Amino acid sequence: MEPPSGFRPSLLSFLKFLPYFCGLLILGFIKGVLLCPSACLIMAIGLSALILGLWPMHLIWTYYCIIRTKLVGPVVKFLLLIAATAILIVWLIIGIPGSVFAGLVYGFLAPIMATFGAVGEGKEKPFVHCFVDGTWSTITGSCTVVRDVKDMLFHSYFSIMDDLRLQKPPEGKPYEIRLFDIPGALIAAACGLLLDGIMFTLIAFYKCPVMLFKGWKRLIQDMIGREGPFLETACVPFAGLAILLWPFAVVGAVLASILSSIPLGAYGAVVAYQESSFIMGLAYVASSVSIFDEYTNDVLDMAQGSCFPRFKYRKSKDESSHGHNAPISRPSSFNKEKQEGKRPPSRVTSFKNSIDEFNPFKLLDHLFAECRHQGEELVNKGVITMKDIEETKSGKVGSGVLNVGLPAYVILNALLRSGKANSDGLILSDGSEITSDNRPRHNLFDWFFDPLMVIKEQIKAQNFTEEEEEYLKMRVLLAGDPNRLKGALPEVPSLNERKKAEIDAFARRLQGITKSISRYPTAKRRFDVLVKALLSELERTMGGSLSTNGSQAQRLRNSVARMLSQKSLGKTANIRDEDPEAQITSSSRTPL
CATH class of the missing domain: 1.10.565 (Retinoid X Receptor)
Structure with missing residues (x-):
């Protein structure tokens, strides 16, 4: 579907589409309100029961695997036990309210998405599908979510923990912490949290007006020209809400930038410990401000580079940063864009197929x-x-x-x-x-x-x-x-x-x-x-x-074995008749 060119045709197309969009939005909203309680009830009860029922087993098995593993030493085991306890307690506190919230969000948004998807290209009887789609599929989808979470908590979790318990350390030497490097790493982390928290906050507040007006400009252009996120019917309601809620997105980006200072600042402890140097940890703390500044410039399409210094915080050559005020090595996408004269991506191509x-x-x-x-x-x-x-x-x-x-x-x-x-x-x-x-x-x-x-x-x-x-x-x-x-x-x-x-x-x-x-x-x-x-x-x-029960299964095994042995009789005449599994194994010698 090609969008109309020119301001007048684009505006007429938008005005024609507006009642159509509002009708689908109201219908999807009604379906979401009606189905949200059922989906929320299924997911809240199912997920909460899984979290509460499996939590004692997770606690016992986590302790057992950490204690029995040979991958790490005693000090690391002690720290892992403390961290695992904290994570499991947080999981219990957040998991149950999170299951209720997930049920509300899924039960409300799934019918709206299905309503707009019912009028997509290639759909037969779109009028009927507008009312039908997203009703029963939302209920079954809620049950599927509970089933997948159950598989993750029961199958995936125990599989990962078994790998931790059975995995052998490389070169027979378990991982252990150097206790003498811990004080310097902790001081580097404290400096990183303080400096990065202040600088990231100042940078975020300085650049938030740029993000606000550039985002509004692009969204309004896409809305008038039915391009970008407004090109696909299923995404129009969310793209329209994005214009109204864009200031909240900017506030969220500012808060995310401030919160990102916590892991990035704390990573100074990792650098100081890995390099066994408190000075290298401080060098990373100072350089992280430059890294964040240049990253935000790239995201907001501002001038490249940063006015903050960037120091060398790695001793090895392959991991070293490039020295004072050196620019960050950019991904290949940036280099390719620069070579092509910053040619903007196509705003007409549908993203659905990709x-x-x-x-x-x-x-x-x-x-x-x-x-x-x-x-x-x-x-x-x-x-x-x-x-x-x-x-x-x-x-x-x-x-x-x-x-x-x-x-x-x-x-x-x-x-x-x-x-x-x-x-x-x-x-x-x-x-x-x-x-x-x-x-x-x-x-x-x-x-x-x-x-x-x-x-x-x-x-x-x-x-x-x-x-x-x-x-x-x-x-x-x-x-x-x-x-x-x-x-x-x-x-x-x-x-x-x-x-x-x-x-x-x-x-x-x-x-x-x-x-x-x-x-x-x-x-x-x-x-x-x-x-x-x-x-x-x-x-x-x-x-x-x-x-699979009783003598009937055994008789079937014998019949399977006899049939397979007849297929390979010319090659395996010496197979014992009393061992049907041996016959099956022998028949499997035939190349695929």
């Missing part, structure tokens, strides 16, 4: 859809067995073949596909490509994307043969089950001990990334759907229904 195309949650959906597709193939080949599905469905730890190995297997196939195509990014199974330009701008995604790109280049440099790639795939898939791994790995004469060690390293790193992905807020819910799909596929393949 967000929907590679949204982190969309990518997570794609990952589990591919896990289902390739998992069904592995079930049909007998690589994924009924035992794996039963252990995962029952909540047992199991071998990790399904919950860790299968997603890592899918990611490995994408890396191999991208490496063979000489792609700069990651090629998905549907042919779309994720690169550094169109990837989601989200810190959580960066944690996964950058390491995967490094692994892709390393695998590409190894130039594996097809047999070696199959060996790597099986190693990644079955790394959590050493007993099955020994019998399932294909024999590859070209592999020497060095290459096997490199393949093992790739497998461990991919599985580590997969474990991190499994802690994503919505990953557990999607994974449960995947398990049910694989269970249905196994039922369909075997021609019967699965039951």
